[in-house]
Amino acid sequence: MSLLKILIVDDEVLERKALTKMINSSFGNVTVIGEAPNGRKAIEMAREHKPDIIFMDIKMPGIDGVQAVKEIKKSDPGIRIIMVSAFNTFEYAKEVMQQGVKEYILKPSRKQDIFDSLLRVSSEIIEERKQIEEQKSLKENLERAVSIAQKEWVSSLIxxxxxxxxxxxxxxxxxxxxxxxxxxxxxxxxxxxxxxxxxxxxxxxxxxxxxxxxxxxxxxxxxxxxxxxxxxxxxxxxxxxxxxxxxxxxxxxxxxxxxxxxxxxxxxxxxxxxxxxxxxxxxxxxxxxxxxxxxxxxxxxxxxxxxxxxxxxxxxLPTASDVREVEKKLLDAVRQGDLNQVMFIFDSFSAKLAVNDGLKAPMVKKSFDELFILISRMLHDLGIHYEKSLEIKESKDTSDMFDMCKSHLLSVVQHIQVWRNSHAKGMLHKAKEYIENHYADSITLEQVADYVELSPFYLSKLFKERFGMTFIDYVTEIRIKQAKIEMIDASKSLKEICYSVGYKDPNYFSRVFKKQTGLSPTEFRRETVS
Known part of the structure; x- marks a missing residue:
């Protein structure tokens, strides 16, 4: 969490200096970024420095505190104002409350009154920022989920x-x-x-x-x-x-x-x-x-x-180089058992052939015969036994041949998916090893899927089926497990541990840790170390 910036506004220089020294020496998460002797200067400094909190004296020559608050709030409604005044009158309090001011301190101010007001306002700002950050994170996660759903939806339609x-x-x-x-x-x-x-x-x-x-x-x-x-x-x-x-x-x-x-x-x-x-x-x-x-x-x-x-x-009509390129892409998609990719590439190839009235049936049959020979060799190289063979019958209506080949290809890919699923233990072990070695990084499902040569959708599905948890849940489990181990070392701060296990926000880390263990990091460390 970044430091909260404070602006002190008072026409009495001793009041300003005393308040500045008091705040800077007593609070670690706030800093005084400037002092203003009057309302006009306060308006200028607020626009330039954009403070989070302003201590504003009411009675000042020229533009007084109430007028200054009105101007400042017009350009930046989010700035919190703590009014400081020697005048304990209802009219003054009423007027500043209408501007959204909730804190009102009387001069001469007790140190504890100043600290209490500052703590209340600071806590309110910090909580608001947390909510904004959580909403931002939620929005990003939602947008990502919607993006994945869109891709699957469009795939299904196509x-x-x-x-x-x-x-x-x-x-x-x-x-x-x-x-x-x-x-x-x-x-x-x-x-x-x-x-x-x-x-x-x-x-x-x-x-x-x-x-x-x-x-x-x-x-x-x-x-x-x-x-x-x-x-x-x-x-x-x-x-x-x-x-x-x-x-x-x-x-x-x-x-x-x-x-x-x-x-x-x-x-x-x-x-x-x-x-x-x-x-x-x-x-x-x-x-x-x-x-x-x-x-x-x-x-x-x-x-x-x-x-x-x-x-x-x-x-x-596609050229020979076109056919070779499509065959290469199609074989790779078949090898991965990625049904969506296979159907996309096959449909692309079919579109080149099927819509050309000048293309003769023997040429279509020859192209598909060669393709399935390559697929058969690939299955053999992978150690996959597939008994069904395809005898393509030449037909004047080439669409019949396309449907026949597509149906057979679908069957092959489904068989490969079953085979890969039976070998998923090894792939998941490889994925788990990658996660255990990279949990401290900004690791993503796409990165791990690329490493084990599976589609993200298929890897996510395997995780859920085999471990009863999502990919994110598993990464979280690994990170929290490592955090527990590091907490035994009392020389490491909780913030340092947070960063070392892959989290960028200590507050978020604390919430995740408590959700997983039932204790906050501080409570867990106190129980474990003691």
Whole structure:
């Protein structure tokens, strides 16, 4: 907790000096930052130094204390005022109380009266700051939870796993009328040959989230999870899905996004594929595929930054290098047992193939045969025994082959999830070791998940299933356990122990410790050491 700043205002210099010396020598959490001889100077110093508390004499030449309080409160209502006066009259007290002043000390002031007033006001400020900090922390945690929920929700919509949601329900949930929605896919392209590092992707995703949060407060925007360097974004609209209105709205979003991206100094290029709008939640899967198709076509078109899907949704035939790149991404997602990633990448690949009328069925069959051979080899290398094999039957209707392959791929991934779950003990042991070695740092679920090569959602699920507690609960348990051990050493202060086990706020550490043990750190140390 930072020091509380105090301003002393009195026209008698001896009064000011005595009060300053008394406060500075008796209180550790406050400091006198200035003295003012009159009301005018007090107003100037309050604006310049922004004190937390002002000791204000009432009777002064020129602008008196009551007038000064009125002016100061106009510019900074949060400043606490302790009035000091030789006049014990109801009118003076009444007038300052109307300005929010609660403390009134009579001259000559007893030392204890001054200390009692200062303690009451200081405690009130400290408690208020605690509440603000707690509310801020709660808001941040809530925003993070909402962000995770949004990603899972958008994933479900894109995978067509949410069938029964209506726009009336969307409207009730969000508090605004929703009549349609569409999906954009935002793709980041590195300017140099090297791929993006993990931090680059995280920074890009964070920038995008902040952009939509600050620049589109009046529009409902839900971001999906990042796949490689692509992010699906769902826009919910008040307008009906008429092409003219939709394109005008979407064009405004695109223009503003590209303009702000240029100012971001991110060393990359942005490309945007836009799907068509639909009036039913279960149709967003179509908008997603249209956006994928538009983006695929766009990435082969020089000097264009965005492309709207046409009603035909046509895209071009992928090149051999495209297929190899998709295979690489897909195999990695399959290996991790990440169903959302697998379906996203598979759908992206399918969109390239399925919507091109010129593509022959034998070419589709050959692409999928090669893909499942690679998957079979990977399963063998991982030591995963999977008996089911897929015999792809060539069909003139290539969509039949896509459905068949998607169904088989889904079965493979679910089998891998079961296998990984049976091997989860080793992964969780590795995660626990990482936590035990890094509990003093600002450790996150995402960091640990990346270390053990699991998705954050899956790692969180495993923690809950295996240990009966959340990831955060486990980290807290480790930190408090270590804090108990360090408290045995009487030479270490509680503040020092707080920082050494990963907490930045001693007050928050104290609350967590008491919640876990039933005792405050001071009480625990007293019982343990004695």
């Amino acid at each position: 995978l067509n796993q949410v069938q029964d949601i209506t726009f009336d329900e969307w409207s009730q949930l969000l508090g605004v009328e929703i009549t349609s929605g569409y999906i954009m896919i935002l793709s980041l392209l590195p300017l140099e040959k090297d791929d993006f590092q993990l931090n680059d992707k995280q920074n890009w995703y964070r920038w995008l989230k902040n952009f939509f949060k600050s620049d589109f407060k009046n529009q409902e925007v839900l971001m999906g999870p990042m796949t490689e360097t692509q992010v699906p974004v769902l826009f919910l609209c008040k307008q009906t899905p008429e092409t003219v209105h939709f394109k005008t709205l979407a064009q405004g979003v695109i223009d503003h996004l590209l303009a702000q991206f240029q100012k971001s100094h991110i060393n990359a290029e942005l490309r945007i594929g836009v799907g068509l709008p639909y009036s039913h939640g279960h149709e967003f899967n179509k908008s997603y595929h249209e956006a994928v198709s538009a983006l695929n076509l766009l990435l082969k078109t020089p000097n264009r930054k965005y492309l709207f899907a046409s009603k035909q949704g046509a895209a071009e």
